Amino acid sequence: MPSDTITMKGKKATVTGTESLNCGHCAAVCPAAAVQVAGLNPALSTFKTFQARDAWLPHGQGNIQDLVQIMQSRRSCRNFHTEKPVPKDILEDLVKIGVSAPSGSNCQQWTFTLLPHRNAVLELAKLVGGFFEKLNRTAEKTWLRKGLKLVGKPELDI
Numbered sequence: 081m082p083s084d085t086i087t088m089k090g091k092k093a094t095v096t097g098t099e100s101l102n103c104g105h106c107a108a109v110c111p112a113a114a115v116q117v118a119g120l121n122p123a124l125s126t127f128k129t130f131q132a133r134d135a136w137l138p139h140g141q142g143n144i145q146d147l148v149q150i151m152q153s154r155r156s157c158r159n160f161h162t163e164k165p166v167p168k169d170i171l172e173d174l175v176k177i178g179v180s181a182p183s184g185s186n187c188q189q190w191t192f193t194l195l196p197h198r199n200a201v202l203e204l205a206k207l208v209g210g211f212f213e214k215l216n217r218t219a220e221k222t223w224l225r226k227g228l229k230l231v232g233k234p235e236l237d238i
């Protein structure tokens with residue numbers, strides 16, 4: 081979580097630290113409207129594949145019909161009808177949008193793995209599957225589990 085981001089300017093608490101995400105949460109939750117945040121971080125609101133509005137949407141001013149239509153039009157499926165790779169610029173823009181989402185304690189500690197085409201997804205699935213198979217084989221060996229426990233690695237000895 082960013083720290084040392086708020087200083088007093090005159091009688092107003094102002095977000096000045098270079099570590100600030102410019103997310104505006106501090107201003108949004110302050111009951112006395114005592115915090116000023118300059119605005120969206122331009123680096124986080126400039127996209128390669130489309131242009132975004134460079135401003136927060138004030139509370140209560142969103143278009144409810146549009147929001148409901150977007151939410152009701154969402155589909156979640158794993159059966160994609162195309163093998164066409166997703167362009168890198170689109171993937172990077174999507175990640176940029178995602179990282180501005182609220183997170184637990186506003187830590188924003190995201191990690192993303194971009195897999196631009198089907199083969200990359202399958203390859204990763206194979207590697208992950210192989211890792212767990214190997215781990216299971218290791219965990220089946222009692223002598224190995226006990227040995228690892230003796231050298232301070234008790235994780236497999238359940």
Ligand code: SF4
Nearest residue numbers: 085100101103104106
């Ligand atoms: S809540 Fe967001 S805008 Fe406010 S100081 Fe923290 S990171 Fe910066």
